[in-house]
Amino acid sequence: xxxxxxxxxxxxxxxxxxxxxxxxxxxxxxxxxxxxxxxxxxxxxxxxxxxxxxxxxxxxxxxxxxxxxxxxxxxxxxxxxxxxxxxxxxxxxxxxxxxxxxxxxxxxxxxxxxxxxxxxxxxxxxxxxxxxxxxxxxxxxxxxxxxxxxxxxxxxxxxxxxxxxxxxxxxxxxxxxxxxxxxxxxxxxxxxxxxxxxxxxxxxxxxxxxxxxxxxxxxxxxxxxxxxxxxxxxxxxxxxxxxxxxxxxxxxxxxxxxxxxxxxxxxxxxxxxxxxxxxxxxxxxxxxxxxxxxxxxxxxxxxxxxxxxxxxxxxxxxxxxxxxxxxxxxxxxxxxxxxxxxxxxxxxxxxxxxxxxxxxxxxxxxxxxxxxxxxxxxxxxxxxxxxxxxxxxxxxxxxxxxxxxxxxxxxxxxxxxxxxxxxxxxxxxxxxxxxxxxxxxxxxxxxxxxxxxxxxxxxxxxxxxxxxxxxxxxxxxxxxxxxxxxxxxxxxxxxxxxxxxxxxxxxxxxxxxxxxxxxxxxxxxxxxxxxxxxxxxxxxxxxxxxxxxxxxxxxxxxxxxxxxxxxxxxxxxxxxxxxxxxxxxxxxxxxxxxxxxxxxxxxxxxxxxxxxxxxxxxxxxxxxxxxxxxxxxxxxxxxxxxxxxx
Numbered sequence: 001x002x003x004x005x006x007x008x009x010x011x012x013x014x015x016x017x018x019x020x021x022x023x024x025x026x027x028x029x030x031x032x033x034x035x036x037x038x039x040x041x042x043x044x045x046x047x048x049x050x051x052x053x054x055x056x057x058x059x060x061x062x063x064x065x066x067x068x069x070x071x072x073x074x075x076x077x078x079x080x081x082x083x084x085x086x087x088x089x090x091x092x093x094x095x096x097x098x099x100x101x102x103x104x105x106x107x108x109x110x111x112x113x114x115x116x117x118x119x120x121x122x123x124x125x126x127x128x129x130x131x132x133x134x135x136x137x138x139x140x141x142x143x144x145x146x147x148x149x150x151x152x153x154x155x156x157x158x159x160x161x162x163x164x165x166x167x168x169x170x171x172x173x174x175x176x177x178x179x180x181x182x183x184x185x186x187x188x189x190x191x192x193x194x195x196x197x198x199x200x201x202x203x204x205x206x207x208x209x210x211x212x213x214x215x216x217x218x219x220x221x222x223x224x225x226x227x228x229x230x231x232x233x234x235x236x237x238x239x240x241x242x243x244x245x246x247x248x249x250x251x252x253x254x255x256x257x258x259x260x261x262x263x264x265x266x267x268x269x270x271x272x273x274x275x276x277x278x279x280x281x282x283x284x285x286x287x288x289x290x291x292x293x294x295x296x297x298x299x300x301x302x303x304x305x306x307x308x309x310x311x312x313x314x315x316x317x318x319x320x321x322x323x324x325x326x327x328x329x330x331x332x333x334x335x336x337x338x339x340x341x342x343x344x345x346x347x348x349x350x351x352x353x354x355x356x357x358x359x360x361x362x363x364x365x366x367x368x369x370x371x372x373x374x375x376x377x378x379x380x381x382x383x384x385x386x387x388x389x390x391x392x393x394x395x396x397x398x399x400x401x402x403x404x405x406x407x408x409x410x411x412x413x414x415x416x417x418x419x420x421x422x423x424x425x426x427x428x429x430x431x432x433x434x435x436x437x438x439x440x441x442x443x444x445x446x447x448x449x450x451x452x453x454x455x456x457x458x459x460x461x462x463x464x465x466x467x468x469x470x471x472x473x474x475x476x477x478x479x480x481x482x483x484x485x486x487x488x489x490x491x492x493x494x495x496x497x498x499x500x501x502x503x504x505x506x507x508x509x510x511x512x513x514x515x516x517x518x519x520x521x522x523x524x525x526x527x528x529x530x531x532x533x534x535x536x537x538x539x540x541x542x543x544x545x546x547x548x549x550x551x552x553x554x555x556x557x558x559x560x561x562x563x564x565x566x567x568x569x570x571x572x573x574x575x576x577x578x579x580x581x582x583x584x585x586x587x588x589x590x591x592x593x594x595x596x597x598x599x600x601x602x603x604x605x606x607x608x609x610x611x612x613x614x615x616x617x618x619x620x621x622x623x624x625x626x627x628x629x630x631x632x633x634x635x636x637x638x639x640x641x642x643x644x645x646x
Contacts, residue, residue: 256343
């Protein structure tokens with residue numbers, strides 16, 4: 001019965017959006033501009049038995065399968081292959097809200113009765129965090145967050161019986177799903193929690209601490225090994241992106257919670273405080289709320305108990321309100337992550353200290369993201385408090401009040417809208433497709449342009465035309481550096497443009513080298529650009545006669561390009577194709593090194609004569625990841641076998 005209530009709660013939260021009609025899809029800012037195209041591109045290619053390692057349609061070519069938002073090895077990604085896209089996103093949300101609800105139920109059930117655990121579950125999946133994530137279209141954040149209660153629950157069980165293989169196996173499974181879901185920042189925060197849990201267990205002087213420490217590290221080691229086939233290529237991409245050396249602190253601390261922002265836990269629409277955070281989650285048709293709102297009633301229950309506890313302690317000098325010690329650990333952990341979320345507003349800054357000590361924090365923007373851990377732990381603490389109430393009816397009244405407040409908050413951010421294909425201006429798409437030439441399109445506008453209401457920067461993936469830009473926080477650094485350098489920018493543009501390339505000055509040679517033959521202006525008009533280089537061209541050589549040097553494109557697909565060339569002498573074959581590890585080349589079937597020219601582009605040395613040239617993307621990083629994953633899975637399978645034998 002309690003499990004059914006959680007399923008119903010997920011159903012009620014999504015409501016009508018679970019059944020989008022033709023031309024409808026659940027609203028979400030990034031869902032409509034990013035995930036719709038990413039998941040659609042993945043599904044379309046896999047249905048044709050093509051593995052889309054590479055995306056030639058954005059940023060003059062960029063890795064696709066390695067992108068963290070794609071999550072190709074996450075089991076739930078199958079949904080996008082089995083159902084139409086508009087239905088897939090709704091089903092995906094329903095599945096994960098149910099998973100999150102179950103995880104919270106079992107976590108809370110460790111400390112509470114069934115009714116309190118159900119209330120904790122509803123407080124979690126109906127919290128403002130999930131409705132805000134749906135509204136913002138942060139698909140990867142939602143699908144990753146729901147596994148955090150499971151990981152915490154399984155590691156707590158493992159700490160109680162570290163020698164139990166069953167506990168170890170389920171801890172591995174939960175952490176593997178969290179990693180594969182794709183949002184690495186939440187993995188970092190979860191691992192921080194596990195580290196704090198180890199400190200807590202050490203302070204408690206658990207007699208099994210050495211075994212606990214060993215089992216924890218074994219779970220993390222096996223989980224990272226099993227998932228290597230996904231995260232290793234992603235890590236390579238990150239290392240070659242604009243985040244390669246981490247973000248400067250002024251950018252990493254963007255989105256810090258002001259100290260006065262504590263008011264947002266009571267009033268999530270306090271515009272004065274929200275404006276200080278300088279981070280908008282949606283930018284859509286609704287007023288943006290505080291995106292980690294746990295609900296007023298859960299906050300009041302928690303604060304009310306703490307006040308009563310202190311009064312009881314100082315007045316009676318006795319501890320009559322006894323709770324499981326884990327409650328106080330959870331409370332301290334919440335305060336720790338709250339302190340990090342203050343970012344640069346807190347002096348001295350805990351966030352800055354961790355930014356310096358933990359390298360992964362240098363890749364994460366928006367310190368308020370750390371509040372995901374309090375979002376998980378507050379419902380648990382509320383459940384613990386409610387389970388201590390003597391009168392059952394009071395527990396139910398508080399639970400109903402909590403649910404009523406949250407559902408009223410949530411429903412305003414969960415609604416249907418039109419499909420992106422209906423929003424995209426067909427006249428613009430037709431102009432692009434009918435324009436003469438086979439060069440790239442330069443979108444001459446920013447990600448904040450009003451034109452985005454008529455044309456998405458990532459729409460090129462759907463309509464299959466190559467562009468120089470896109471909307472993505474993971475842009476290849478060599479490509480970004482080329483644009484900065486060719487524009488004559490003396491300092492990096494990264495602090496100002498970190499999900500798009502810097503605006504391109506058409507008076508420079510940049511657009512020409514990028515093979516731009518058409519430009520989409522902010523007013524929606526398309527103009528031709530005659531001053532551009534071909535996609536492939538030869539280096540200058542006074543000995544050769546240019547009229548005898550020819551290059552012809554025979555095939556241009558996702559992972560392979562075939563050319564036919566003839567030249568009177570040895571030349572360099574230059575291109576406007578972005579260089580990235582994994583791209584290889586053959587001349588007449590024989591391997592030849594792929595070099596870098598103009599900071600960011602693929603080049604090969606081409607001997608004189610007639611040749612067939614093949615560029616092909618064969619990323620060995622997936623092979624390395626598969627070997628690691630297979631080895632780790634063998635170890636895991638051995639443990640699983642031993643468990644069933646015992």
